[in-house]
Amino acid sequence: MIIARPEWFGIRKYTGWGVSIKTWQGAVYFAGMFLALIVLQLIPNQSAESKLVLTGVWLAFLLIDMADVMWKLKKDERERIHEAIAERNAAWGMMLVLVIGVFVELTYNALQQKIYVDPFLIGALVVGVMIKSITNYKLERED
Numbered sequence: 001m002i003i004a005r006p007e008w009f010g011i012r013k014y015t016g017w018g019v020s021i022k023t024w025q026g027a028v029y030f031a032g033m034f035l036a037l038i039v040l041q042l043i044p045n046q047s048a049e050s051k052l053v054l055t056g057v058w059l060a061f062l063l064i065d066m067a068d069v070m071w072k073l074k075k076d077e078r079e080r081i082h083e084a085i086a087e088r089n090a091a092w093g094m095m096l097v098l099v100i101g102v103f104v105e106l107t108y109n110a111l112q113q114k115i116y117v118d119p120f121l122i123g124a125l126v127v128g129v130m131i132k133s134i135t136n137y138k139l140e141r142e143d
Contacts, residue, residue, distance in 0.1 A: 002061075002064065002065045002068055003029065003065055004026070004029050004065050004066065004068070004069045005025065005069070006069050006072040006073050006074075007022070007023070008021070008022060008023045008025045008026035008029060008069075009021060009022050009026050009069055009073065010022040010073075011073055011075065011079070011083075013086075018066065018070070019066060019069060019070060019073070033058075033062055036058060037055070037058055040054045040055060040058055041055070091128070094124075094128075095125065095128055098121055098124050098125050098128075099125065101118075101121050102117055102121050102122065102125070105117050105118060105121065
């Protein structure tokens with residue numbers, strides 16, 4: 001446990017991923033983290049590089065702290081099943097948008113007589129397929 005406590009937060013169900021504020025302590029935590037970011041940006045005589053490094057350290061701390069909280073949040077079996085179904089549906093939706101994006105980009109570039117697709121779109125699709133394959137393989141071996 002770093003700073004934030006799991007009891008200050010709830011599972012975000014309807015507005016994306018992550019946590020939602022459940023208690024006043026959670027609100028104070030996020031206000032303090034936001035204030036720390038502002039203070040880091042307002043330090044006088046600071047180069048752009050040092051601001052970037054400080055912001056990166058701040059962001060890494062926030063992500064590690066929130067990952068710790070999310071890992072420790074309690075869920076019952078019903079919540080786990082609902083979350084798994086919601087995650088599956090979200091993944092299908094994102095994959096559909098990525099495939100459409102690749103198709104649109106290929107079509108647009110073909111009309112300009114060049115072949116190019118943003119490598120991040122292709123990377124996202126390839127990584128998604130790899131994760132699904134590895135997960136299915138691992139789950140089948142465990143059964």
